[in-house]
Amino acid sequence: MKKHDAIWQQLKDKDSCEVLILGGGINGTGLLRDLAAQGISCVLVDKADFTAGASSTSSRMIHGGLRYLENAEFKLVSEAVAERNRLLQYANHYVKPLKTSIPLDSWFAGLIKSPMVFLGLPVTVGGRGAFVVEIGLWFYDFITRKKRQTPRHFFMSKTKSLKEIPGLRSNITCTANYWDAWISQAERLCVEMIREGVMDNPDCDAINYVTASKTSADEITLTDTLTGEETVIKPQAVVNATGAWVDFANKDLGLDSQFMGGTKGSHLVIENKQLYDALGDRMVYYEHTDGRICITFRFMDRVIMGSTDISVGNPDNAACDNDEIDYMMSTLKGVFPNLELSKGDIVYTFCGVRPLPSSGLDYTSRVSRAHRIEDSAPDENRSFPIYSMIGGKLTTFGAFARQTADKVLDKLGKKRTVSVSERPYLGAVNYPADETAKQAWIERVASANNLQQDRVAELLERYGTEAEKIASETNNTPLENLGEYSVGEIEYIAENECIQHLLDITRRRSIITITGRGQKPALEEIAKVAGNILGWDSERQTKEAEQAFNEQKVSCS
Numbered sequence: 038m039k040k041h042d043a044i045w046q047q048l049k050d051k052d053s054c055e056v057l058i059l060g061g062g063i064n065g066t067g068l069l070r071d072l073a074a075q076g077i078s079c080v081l082v083d084k085a086d087f088t089a090g091a092s093s094t095s096s097r098m099i100h101g102g103l104r105y106l107e108n109a110e111f112k113l114v115s116e117a118v119a120e121r122n123r124l125l126q127y128a129n130h131y132v133k134p135l136k137t138s139i140p141l142d143s144w145f146a147g148l149i150k151s152p153m154v155f156l157g158l159p160v161t162v163g164g165r166g167a168f169v170v171e172i173g174l175w176f177y178d179f180i181t182r183k184k185r186q187t188p189r190h191f192f193m194s195k196t197k198s199l200k201e202i203p204g205l206r207s208n209i210t211c212t213a214n215y216w217d218a219w220i221s222q223a224e225r226l227c228v229e230m231i232r233e234g235v236m237d238n239p240d241c242d243a244i245n246y247v248t249a250s251k252t253s254a255d256e257i258t259l260t261d262t263l264t265g266e267e268t269v270i271k272p273q274a275v276v277n278a279t280g281a282w283v284d285f286a287n288k289d290l291g292l293d294s295q296f297m298g299g300t301k302g303s304h305l306v307i308e309n310k311q312l313y314d315a316l317g318d319r320m321v322y323y324e325h326t327d328g329r330i331c332i333t334f335r336f337m338d339r340v341i342m343g344s345t346d347i348s349v350g351n352p353d354n355a356a357c358d359n360d361e362i363d364y365m366m367s368t369l370k371g372v373f374p375n376l377e378l379s380k381g382d383i384v385y386t387f388c389g390v391r392p393l394p395s396s397g398l399d400y401t402s403r404v405s406r407a408h409r410i411e412d413s414a415p416d417e418n419r420s421f422p423i424y425s426m427i428g429g430k431l432t433t434f435g436a437f438a439r440q441t442a443d444k445v446l447d448k449l450g451k452k453r454t455v456s457v458s459e460r461p462y463l464g465a466v467n468y469p470a471d472e473t474a475k476q477a478w479i480e481r482v483a484s485a486n487n488l489q490q491d492r493v494a495e496l497l498e499r500y501g502t503e504a505e506k507i508a509s510e511t512n513n514t515p516l517e518n519l520g521e522y523s524v525g526e527i528e529y530i531a532e533n534e535c536i537q538h539l540l541d542i543t544r545r546r547s548i549i550t551i552t553g554r555g556q557k558p559a560l561e562e563i564a565k566v567a568g569n570i571l572g573w574d575s576e577r578q579t580k581e582a583e584q585a586f587n588e589q590k591v592s593c594s
């Protein structure tokens with residue numbers, strides 16, 4: 038990828054493209070990667086930064102969706118488990134197995150309610166016992182049996198559970214334990230997919246902070262939101278991958294749709310050693326008294342906990358509010374009553390909107406997480422079709438992108454030439470297969486570049502095997518105010534990852550902000566280093582540092 042201005046210049050020189058993709062979240066970037074590999078010329082635009090929506094604000098679980106079994110969504114669960122396994126294999130630099138423990142209060146609760154939910158009868162969900170969970174987990178294991186990538190489930194007695202998860206409430210009957218997976222940096226995976234797409238097919242471009250609106254039957258005006266400059270493009274097809282914004286984006290293209298009914302979900306990022314130690318390498322997945330499922334697990338050296346599920350109108354207005362913070366803290370204290378937890382431990386909060394289809398359901402957790410493609414055919418006012426990507430999960434983006442790409446290829450009268458499903462993502466190319474190979478990789482790169490092994494291990498975690506390039510080609514001097522990052526890393530991101538704002542670097546190309554490390558001196562230093570590459574004068578550097586600082590401060594106030 039290049040700098041933003043260079044990509045904009047390229048776009049201005051272009052009159053047409055085969056596919057215009059709106060939205061640079063996991064679905065839009067996954068689609069770009071797939072279509073580019075088929076030789077299709079694509080332009081992807083995002084009205085904000087890439088991954089500014091749900092893809093950077095999810096719970097980061099890469100999972101089959103155990104609880105969707107209760108809604109009889111077998112197809113969704115099977116597809117999600119298959120995609121989870123693919124990601125564990127081909128995105129193993131970011132996607133790792135995650136042991137999951139469910140505290141249970143009884144053996145037989147839910148024996149009546151769960152079948153009622155399964156049959157679609159109205160019921161308030163809540164209180165599943167060990168027997169019901171066992172049925173679900175048995176099925177979960179059954180559908181993964183052929184391509185098993187994770188161990189089988191098991192139950193742990195109350196005594197053993199309380200020993201292994203110190204601080205857990207003591208009035209449980211047992212815990213159910215199984216494996217799913219989590220993704221450390223979905224944001225960087227999206228950027229990798231853009232880079233891969235553009236490398237595969239230089240006739241593809243992806244740019245952030247650009248909006249699209251229809252001006253004539255066959256032309257779309259692209260506007261650079263920072264300069265107001267415009268250019269016009271003629272696409273043969275448009276894919277609307279704007280997640281919760283699908284209806285808004287369609288409206289800008291002159292299409293009236295009411296496909297979406299998003300719900301917002303918030304998360305807390307917590308710095309608390311007792312909780313961190315108690316969780317160990319497992320996620321605790323628990324049901325609050327109101328039936329809401331909450332999760333908590335280690336995220337680097339912090340803990341993430343979430344989330345809420347509240348209907349919203351305009352996704353632009355969604356924010357984590359104080360009621361949600363109180364609610365989440367109270368559920369956490371409910372499940373870990375013996376730990377000292379307080380609101381002062383929160384270092385960051387974030388909120389996103391699930392791109393759910395509109396539904397008449399009151400109980401939002403029961404809205405299907407399956408995806409579909411809405412095909413709006415050309416008409417007398419529009420020469421190109423619009424395909425709207427509705428719903429879905431982070432986990433299933435590969436399948437969703439593939440299905441959308443096939444539909445678009447069909448429309449363009451072209452055939453799929455390659456499959457990208459079994460192709461490692463950029464940072465997973467030659468990723469060490471096991472711990473021994475990983476140690477050897479770290480030792481080799483550390484010694485070749487005269488670096489500490491700890492530092493190389495950190496780079497491998499951040500960039501996958503692309504860390505070798507960062508270690509060997511960039512300035513490894515640590516930042517004075519954030520020693521975990523080097524001057525060269527920031528320069529590399531600023532130079533190569535289409536940066537327009539400091540928050541793009543600290544929130545969506547790195548985990549600086551989400552882990553609560555965005556303190557003023559660090560941000561000022563990063564703004565200066567990035568600013569030298571991006572041509573920001575000192576006034577702009579100060580403004581960017583202030584914006585990034587306020588984002589973190591406001592998130593915790």
Ligand SMILES: Cc1cc2nc3c(=O)[nH]c(=O)nc-3n(C[C@H](O)[C@H](O)[C@H](O)COP(=O)(O)OP(=O)(O)OC[C@H]3O[C@@H](n4cnc5c(N)ncnc54)[C@H](O)[C@@H]3O)c2cc1C
Pocket residue numbers: 059060061062063064065082083084085086087088089090091092093094095096097098099100247248249278279280281282285286289301302303344388389390391392426428429430431432433
């Ligand atoms: C709280 C929460 C928890 C979740 N947890 C999980 C989980 O644990 N596991 C899981 O698998 N899934 C989870 N999900 C779902 C998952 O995050 C989403 O399904 C997925 O990220 C959607 O990706 P997307 O690319 O469709 O949309 P988004 O990631 O929202 O991307 C849409 C993009 O479109 C851009 N855009 C908006 N309007 C326009 C426009 N007019 N023109 C151009 N661009 C535009 C936005 O800026 C944004 O970057 C969760 C979601 C939320 C909100």
